[in-house]
Amino acid sequence: MAPGILEDIYPPTIASDQALAGKHTFPDNADSEEYARSLDSSDPLRTFREKFIIPSKASLKRKSLAAIENDQDGIYFCGNSLGLQPKCMSRYIQAQLDTWSSIGVAGHFTELEESPLKPWQSMADFAAEQSCRLVGAVTGEVAIANTLTVNLHLLMASFYQPTATRNKVLLEWKAFPSDHYAIESQISWHGYDPKEAMILVQPDEDHVISTQKILSTIDEYSDEIALVLLPGVQYYSGQFLDIPRITEYAHSKGLMIGWDLAHAAGNVPLQLHDWGVDFAAWCTYKYMNAGPGAIAGLFVHEKHGKVEYPEGCDTPVFRHRLTGWYSGDRASRFNMDNKFRPIPGAGGFQISNPSAIDLTSLCASLSVFEETSMEELRKKSLKLTAYLQYLLLKGGAEQKFRIITPLDPSKRGAQLCLLLESGLLDCVSSELQKAGIVVDQRKPGVIRVAPVPLYNSYHDVWAFTRVFRKAVGMQ
Ligand SMILES: Cc1ncc(COP(=O)(O)O)c(C=O)c1O
Known part of the structure; x- marks a missing residue:
């Protein structure tokens, strides 16, 4: 050489x-x-x-x-585990505390001059919109809520719909334990046996799994798979999987596919919309620098986020998911009439009122990404x-x-x-x-x-x- x-x-x-x-x-x-x-x-x-x-x-x-x-x-090479603190973080957090201490409940809807923050009730949407460009989503395909494993569960509640003959989940042999447990428990929750229903794709060499291996494993089980769930970047080996090719292949077999982007978001360029990914989830404390355990992101492709009202009917037709009042349209959320009108898009997968302090730290870290x-x-x-x-x-x-x-x-x-x-x-x-x-x-x-x-x-x-x-x- x-x-x-x-x-x-x-x-x-x-x-x-x-x-x-x-x-x-x-x-x-x-x-x-x-x-x-x-x-x-x-x-x-x-x-x-x-x-x-x-x-x-x-x-x-x-x-x-x-x-x-x-x-x-010092020399910090651990952003794959916890990203460093942006200097603007303390200003953002202080602004949130000052808003709360000075105007109390009005902070939900009031934008204060000299504050870097949106009103608390707009912060999740704002952070979701800013996150779109990081993961290659179009407006409405990202929501900010919960934490990563919780979001994987919520997304599986919608996208993992097993039947007696098609109930298997394809994942990798060494998935991050939380993903492994989440999948295992989803399978049991539906009454199937994880030992039979988890297909673990094996590596070709060391810890690296070739695209070919994944595609051939999909082929082998394509009649039995209900869901494929893989990491965008594998947490241990650092391998960046070929998301577009694997997604396209899974779709050619009629399969749903989701991606855990914990190690990919803020690290590698993603085009989730164009790649036709069904759903994805990520944490924001690694390459996105929002702080330990910070609020997470989720992606639902627009094809799955439609909410339709058939003519003459005020009952919406939409993809099944687990819901709460924050899955519901903001305009009618406070009507307290128990008539559920889901937010179209990924926003309809939110459930609860999110923590404003948590959103504040994400907004601070996203403000750095806005500059590049x-x-x-x-x-x-x-x-x-x-x-x-x-x-x-x-x-x-x-x-x-x-x-x-x-x-x-x-x-x-x-x-x-x-x-x-x-x-x-x-x-x-x-x-x-x-x-x-x-x-x-x-x-x-x-x-x-x-x-x-x-x-x-x-x-x-x-x-x-x-x-x-x-x-x-x-x-
Ligand atoms: C690939 C992957 N999945 C899931 C998790 C769990 O994340 P959380 O504890 O935020 O649910 C992590 C955490 O590091 C991870 O790296």
């Missing part, structure tokens, strides 16, 4: 976002601090880092909230992760660890998952911790490293790889 040419380690097939992926090449001096700094100074998104609070090396070790001054930034686009973020992300991969693999490091995330940049998001040689995890973790570097680790031997284009720098990547290579015994 010619030195510095990353393209040689990409597999030959680079799919859909090839134009964005490009073929990043790095010069011989790419592992110097000076080079990393030069990438940062030419990064068009470099000012976004300033919009986030980067935990300092000392604050990462703190046991108290007492102030720490003049400390060096997923295309811009993806462009940087591809280069940042390519740089990470390049520095990790330089000099035959693969005896000490393996990257189990696909090396093809179009088949992954920001995260690389590193499988360490047996026995290395404790030492690597301790060296990273000492250096003020935060990554996610999974026993017995995996670390997941997610450089996030909004707030990570090329210098972060360079500094991380130096510590990492030393910790695994390479130089």
Whole structure:
């Protein structure tokens, strides 16, 4: 392999976002601090880092909230688990508290001057509209409500309609446990046996599942499947599944398909509407930076969100779902007449009055996304992760660890998952911790490293790889 040419380690097939992926090449001096700094100074998104609070090396070790001054930034590569706090968050939260303390119940419908916030009753719609561009939805296809697993349950209540002969759910072999449990319990709830009704698609190699494997498993069980539910980006391996192709294929077999976008939303470009995805759900605390356990998003394709009133009839016809007063049309919600008129679109899948403080934190984080686009973020992300991969693999490091995330940049998001040689995890973790570097680790031997284009720098990547290579015994 010619030195510095990353393209040689990409597999030959680079799919859909090839134009964005490009073929990043790095010069011989790419592992110097000076080079990393030069990438940062030419990064068009470099000012976004300033919009986030980067935990300092000392604050990462703190046991108290007492102030720490003049400390060096730590290196945070854990946005795949919990995104960093946008600096505007405290202003938004304070505005919400001030609204509540000054006008009480009127905050539901009053927009105050000098406030970054909408009235509480409009915030969910506002956040939903802003989220559309992040997931490629048209107006009305996104709702903001609840949390991810709750939304998966609510969506399955509508989209998983098993029968005696067609009751199976196709999922992946290592779905995130909450998804696995949710599916298991939905199947039992309908009176079927999860052991028989859960089809777990197996990986081809390591943790990576080829599209072909998914399509052939769909083929094998197509007469028995009631629902396909897959991750957009797999939480462990970081694999970005081919959502349009798998969706199209499931539809060609007459199947419903939903996507868990926990690790995809705010990470990779999505076109849920154009891809014809039936439904999707995501949390907002990872790449979307809305804070731990923040309110979640859901997508229902417009074809499933129609509400019709047949002529001469005031009883609406709409897709079955579980409902509450917030599924109902805002204009008649407060009539208290028990005549249910669902909101057309994804909004009709809301149930309760959402928490305003929770919506406030999402609105703060979305305000940062408003200043850029997923295309811009993806462009940087591809280069940042390519740089990470390049520095990790330089000099035959693969005896000490393996990257189990696909090396093809179009088949992954920001995260690389590193499988360490047996026995290395404790030492690597301790060296990273000492250096003020935060990554996610999974026993017995995996670390997941997610450089996030909004707030990570090329210098972060360079500094991380130096510590990492030393910790695994390479130089
Ligand atoms: C892929 C995936 N699904 C589901 C969940 C559970 O999310 P929640 O606790 O917000 O329901 C997570 C959380 O990290 C996740 O990564």
